[in-house]
Amino acid sequence: MPTEAVRVLRDTSADPEFGPWLAQASILVVDDEPGMRNFLMRTLGPRCRQLELAADTDEATRKLDQNHFDVVILDNIMPKKNGVEWLAEQRAIGFFADAILMTAYADLETAIQALRAGAVDFILKPFRSNQLLNAVARCLDRIRLQRENYVLRYELKATSDHILLRDRLIGESSAIARVRDTIARVAPLPTSVLLTGQSGTGKEVAARSLHTLSDRAAKPFVPVNCGAIPPDMIESELFGHLKGAFTGAERAREGLFLHAQGGTLFLDEISEMPPATQSKLLRVLEDRKVRPVGSEREVPVDLRFVFATNAELEKEVQAGRFRADLFFRINVMQIHLPPLKDRDGDAVELAALFMKKLSAQLAMPAVPIDEATRRALSAYGWPGNVRELRNLIERTLILGRFPDGFGQGPASAPAGGEGGSLADVERRHILSVLAACHGGRDEAARQLGISRKTIDRKLAAWDG
Numbered sequence: 001m002p003t004e005a006v007r008v009l010r011d012t013s014a015d016p017e018f019g020p021w022l023a024q025a026s027i028l029v030v031d032d033e034p035g036m037r038n039f040l041m042r043t044l045g046p047r048c049r050q051l052e053l054a055a056d057t058d059e060a061t062r063k064l065d066q067n068h069f070d071v072v073i074l075d076n077i078m079p080k081k082n083g084v085e086w087l088a089e090q091r092a093i094g095f096f097a098d099a100i101l102m103t104a105y106a107d108l109e110t111a112i113q114a115l116r117a118g119a120v121d122f123i124l125k126p127f128r129s130n131q132l133l134n135a136v137a138r139c140l141d142r143i144r145l146q147r148e149n150y151v152l153r154y155e156l157k158a159t160s161d162h163i164l165l166r167d168r169l170i171g172e173s174s175a176i177a178r179v180r181d182t183i184a185r186v187a188p189l190p191t192s193v194l195l196t197g198q199s200g201t202g203k204e205v206a207a208r209s210l211h212t213l214s215d216r217a218a219k220p221f222v223p224v225n226c227g228a229i230p231p232d233m234i235e236s237e238l239f240g241h242l243k244g245a246f247t248g249a250e251r252a253r254e255g256l257f258l259h260a261q262g263g264t265l266f267l268d269e270i271s272e273m274p275p276a277t278q279s280k281l282l283r284v285l286e287d288r289k290v291r292p293v294g295s296e297r298e299v300p301v302d303l304r305f306v307f308a309t310n311a312e313l314e315k316e317v318q319a320g321r322f323r324a325d326l327f328f329r330i331n332v333m334q335i336h337l338p339p340l341k342d343r344d345g346d347a348v349e350l351a352a353l354f355m356k357k358l359s360a361q362l363a364m365p366a367v368p369i370d371e372a373t374r375r376a377l378s379a380y381g382w383p384g385n386v387r388e389l390r391n392l393i394e395r396t397l398i399l400g401r402f403p404d405g406f407g408q409g410p411a412s413a414p415a416g417g418e419g420g421s422l423a424d425v426e427r428r429h430i431l432s433v434l435a436a437c438h439g440g441r442d443e444a445a446r447q448l449g450i451s452r453k454t455i456d457r458k459l460a461a462w463d464g
Contacts, residue, residue, distance in 0.1 A: 021137070021140040021141065021144055022047050022048055022133070022136065022137055022140060023047065023048065023049060024048075024049050024218070024219075024262070025048045025049060025050075025070045025071060025136070025140055026048070026049055026050040026051075026052075026067065026068060026069050026070050027044055027048050027050070027051050027052070027069060027070065027071050027072070027073065027136065028051075028052045028053075028054065028060065028063055028064070028067075028069040028071075028072045028073070028097075029041075029044070029051065029052070029053050029054065029072075029073045029074075030054045030056075030057065030059075030060040030072065030073070030074035030075065030078075030083065030086075031053075031054075031055075031073075031074065031075040031078070031102070032055055032056055032075065032078045032079060033075070034055075036075070036102075037053050037055070039129075040053075040073065040132070041053060043129040043132060043133065044132075044133075044136070047133070050067075052067065052069070056078060056079065056080065057078065057080065057081045057083075057086040058080075060072075060074070060086070061086075061090070064090065064095065064297070065297065065298075066300065067300055068097075068261060068299060068300045068301065068302065069097050070097060070098070070139075070140060070143060071097060071098050071099070071100065071136055071139050071140065072097050072098070072099045072100070073099075073100045073102065073132070073136070074086070074087065074099065074100075074101060074102065075101075075102045075103070076101055076102065076103040076105075076110065076114075076122075077103070077104070077105075083101055083102075083103075084101065084110070084113045084114055084117045084119075085117075087099055087101070087114075087117040087118055087119060088116070088117040088118070091117065091118045091252070092242070093295060093296040093297050094242060094291070094292050094294075094295030094296060094297035094298075094299060095118075095297065096240070096252065096254045096258060096292075096299070098120045098121075098139040098142070098143060099117075099118060099119045099120060100119065100120065100121045100122065100123060100132075100135050100136065100139065101114045101119040101121070101122035101123070102122070102123050102125055102127075103122055103123075103124065103125065104124070104125040120139060120142070121135045121138065121139065123135055147220065147254075147259045148220075169183075169202060169205055169206060169209060170346070170349065170350055170353060171343055171345075171346035171349060171350065172345060172346065172349065173342075173343040173344045173345055173346045174344075175338040175342055175343050175344075176338065176343050176346060179206065179335060179336075179337060179338070180209075182335050183206060183209050183210055183213065183335065184213060186210070186333050186335075187209070187210045187211075187212075187213035187214045188213070188214060188215065190304060191332050191333050192285070192304070192305040192306070192307070192329075192330055192332050192333070193207075193210060193305075193306045193307070193332070193333045193334075193335060194270075194307045194308070194309070194313075194330050194331050194332070194333065194334045194335070195207060195306065195307065195308040195309075195334075195335050195336075195337060196308070196309060196310070196313075196334060196335070196336045196337065197310060197336055197337030197338065197339070198310050198337075198339050198385055199310045199384070199385065199387070199449075199450050199451050199454055200340075200384050200385030200386050200387035200388060200449045200450060201337035201338065201339055201340065201385045201386065202337055202385075202386055203268065203308040203310075203337055204223060204266065204268060204308070206335065206337060207221075207223070207264070207266040207268075207306045207308065208221060208266075210264070210304075210306055211263070211264040211266075211304070211306075214264070214304060216262065216263050216264055216304055219260075219261075219262040219263030219264075220259060220260050220261070220262070220263035220264075221260075221263055221264045221266065222256050222259055222260035222263065222264070222265050222266065223266040223268060224237075224238070224256055224265065224266065224267050224268065225268045225269055226267055226268065226269045226270055226271075226272045226273045227268075227269035227272035227451070227453070228269075231274045231277075234273070234274060234277050235276070235277055235280065235293055236249075236253075236255065236293050237255060237256060238255050238256050238257055238277070238281075238290075239255040239257060239280070239290050239291065239292050239293060240252075240253055240254045240255030240257070240258055240290070240292035240293070241253060241255070241292050241293035241294055241295075242292060242293065242294035242295050244294065245292075245293045245294025245295075246293065246294070249293075249294070252292075254292075255290065255292060257284070257290045257301055257303065258290065258299065258301065260301075260303055261301060261302060261303070262302050262303075263303070263304070264303070264304045264305075264306060265303050265304070265305055265306070266306045266307075266308070267281075267305065267306070267307050267308070268307075268308045268309075269308070269309060269310070270307045270308065270309050270313075270330070271309045271311040271313060271316050271321070271322055275321075275323065278322065278323045278326050279323065279326075281326065282323065282325060282326045282329060284301070285305065285326075285329050285330070286329070288300060288301055288302070288303075289301065305330070307330045310451075310454075313327050313331070314327070339382065339385055340382040340385045340386055340389065341380075341381050341382050344378075345378065347377045347378055347380070347382065347389060348369070348374050348377050348378060350386060350389055350390075351369060351377050351389060351392075351393055352369060354389065354390050354393040354394075355367065355369065355393050355396075355397070358390075358393055358394055358397055359397055362394070362397055362398075364397045364398070364400075365400075366397070367396050367397060367400065367401060367402065373402055377389075381426055383426045383429070383430070383448070383450065384448040384449035384450040385449065386449070387448075387449025387450065388448050388449035388450070389449075390449065391446075391447055391448065391449045395447075427458075427462060429448075430444070430448065430455065430458060433447055433448055434455070441455050441456065
């Protein structure tokens, strides 16, 4: 029997009756009756982004191996294998999409079997087109809410600093203007991007800008901090897993790759990814398919990848800690985020902006930034970059004044102290904050706006 397929690319504007997500959906219909397939083609084809038709379960299996679908609509009574049996088999080997079962028999046993097999809804034949469209719309709303909730929970766990103005790069310096120009040029392209720069320079802000300016802006932006996920969990978090794939896997779950489907996946601190996961990531980049833990099926993904690191990946490759083939694969377009000390005048502009936003957020009066303070903001080296500046402004608002010693000369630092080289100022500042936190490195890192690993590395160097 010839394969039937309908691919409809259309404007992704909201359907006034069935919600904004139907026009962006990819749907597979599995039914052995030509009349029913034709009816569903006429009902769904003009309304969704992509519609594929399969006349039997064998053809449906091949299509699942080749494409990602948001919803599968299948008949229960078909030759060779019924819909419930096929659905149960697909769930067992790696199938995460919502399934709607069509049946002419409304008996309790069929309903129980359908639920056990993983169907989320079923429709009694004969049915009207609106009944089907409403069922699909419910599935798409549920999928969107589940993914949004999961990504938001992940973001809250993965980051302890919520940087203001995270969707755009602020500053008038020539250094940051060049970055904005490069982002504007590369954003419309499908090219993978590697963002480099010190911690706190705004790599996630740049990644969000790339996403916002791309044709994927309406789809998810999923940030992943590879250094914040325990090595024994990172594969499951990224790729997902099936029920029973490992101890504690009580149900199947999509990974972050699938949550970002159609959008942008931002892999921050890529240098911290374990070697075993690096090899799996390389396979995903080459094949554009992911294999959930415990699954026999590779699931197709449509993603734009953005990577970021504050490490020198070339040195990591030479040291054997990062795969050379992965480095060459992700280093297609590299954008360097300059440190705040190299962004002439931007520290003052950002300080004023943070002062305005944070004072409103904390319901505290803004602290004036006098000329001496402006000079100090411009002269200070900012080892924690924009994060450290933001944290300084927050502390200033809480205290009602800038910290003692700040703004008393061109070499002064937020913690005060005598002059010296920039490295000496940085060392004294980090050690003073660490002392104020009674040696707590995690809290000191949070206040400074740098990572705990950065503090560990600098203390080790100073002890040496």
